[in-house]
Amino acid sequence: MILGIECTAHTFGVGVVNKGKILSNVRDMYVPESGGIIPIESAKHHRSVSERIYAEALQKAGIKEEDIIVIALSNAPGLAPCLLAGMEFAKALANRLKLPIVPVNHCIAHLEIGRSVGAKDPVLLYTSGANTQIIAYAAGKYRVFGETLDIGIGNFIDKFARFAGMSFPGGPKIEEKAKNGKYLELPYSIKGMDISFSGMQTKLQQLYQKGILLEDLSFSLQETAFAMVIEAAERALAHTQKKELVLGGGVGCNARLQQMCSIMCKERGSKFFCPEKSLLIDNAAMIAFTGEIMYKSGIKEKPKDVDIKPRERTDEVKVTWH
Ligand code: AMP
Numbered sequence: 001m002i003l004g005i006e007c008t009a010h011t012f013g014v015g016v017v018n019k020g021k022i023l024s025n026v027r028d029m030y031v032p033e034s035g036g037i038i039p040i041e042s043a044k045h046h047r048s049v050s051e052r053i054y055a056e057a058l059q060k061a062g063i064k065e066e067d068i069i070v071i072a073l074s075n076a077p078g079l080a081p082c083l084l085a086g087m088e089f090a091k092a093l094a095n096r097l098k099l100p101i102v103p104v105n106h107c108i109a110h111l112e113i114g115r116s117v118g119a120k121d122p123v124l125l126y127t128s129g130a131n132t133q134i135i136a137y138a139a140g141k142y143r144v145f146g147e148t149l150d151i152g153i154g155n156f157i158d159k160f161a162r163f164a165g166m167s168f169p170g171g172p173k174i175e176e177k178a179k180n181g182k183y184l185e186l187p188y189s190i191k192g193m194d195i196s197f198s199g200m201q202t203k204l205q206q207l208y209q210k211g212i213l214l215e216d217l218s219f220s221l222q223e224t225a226f227a228m229v230i231e232a233a234e235r236a237l238a239h240t241q242k243k244e245l246v247l248g249g250g251v252g253c254n255a256r257l258q259q260m261c262s263i264m265c266k267e268r269g270s271k272f273f274c275p276e277k278s279l280l281i282d283n284a285a286m287i288a289f290t291g292e293i294m295y296k297s298g299i300k301e302k303p304k305d306v307d308i309k310p311r312e313r314t315d316e317v318k319v320t321w322h
């Protein structure tokens, strides 16, 4: 039994995986009273829920502490206070149960979990709050082929939603509004496989203040922002000659984004893999799942040697497990 712990940002989660099978995936999310995440507050949240989430994860998996053989921890990248809270919990547990720790990169876990739904060597379109990256394996590493040059797509959507008076998270509310909107042109910004949202952000705010319907703005935001990330993902597929696309991150819950992925893949003869919602968002099952693959290849560390890496880049991780 592999125990996974997710703690990189707003979510504290514990999951149990055995031989690639997810036995439990329990989470609790810190929701700021207003505005964005305050890292110290989110870390406090993690500390306050950790014991309960851990107990629930064991109970749902139907296992005892003694069944755990290794602890997988999302030690990178993320908000330092949150990572510290998660690491404290993982180390205390590892020391008590005398277990090794496998440190797992959160972004890579979003890609690896695509294997649980059948992907073998995919391009990952990772669309979350803070991150927007196109990642794929090439020459011994997971490499970032394209990414946002300013803010993450989820934060971009949330920021516009907040501007228009909608609370966090804005993504699902914008998706709802978009259902009754029509298209108007917005700044479309992609350079190679990199994208940026700030031009569209400014334009959306101006149009909103001019009184353009929120439904139309929401629809156009989705069509434009999603077309940009899809174009980057398609370019990465062409460049790497890979034939599989995996979606990851909370924005991946959006039905229109999923549909656009599916259409693009169909048109170029590629396969599209979309994990279920509980595996798209930040979750501990993907950390346990990735940790198991890494552990089986011989990766494990003594608790005292593990540290957080808030700024670790995807391509700094030496991928020795494939
Ligand atoms: P994550 O950072 O991966 O936990 O994802 C959180 C982000 O996903 C937030 O920015 C949400 O607004 C966004 N999100 C969640 N559901 C949807 C949706 N249905 N459409 C667009 N964005 C969404």
Ligand code: MG
Residues within 6 Å of the ligand: 106, 110, 128, 249, 250, 281, 282
């Ligand atoms: Mg994430």
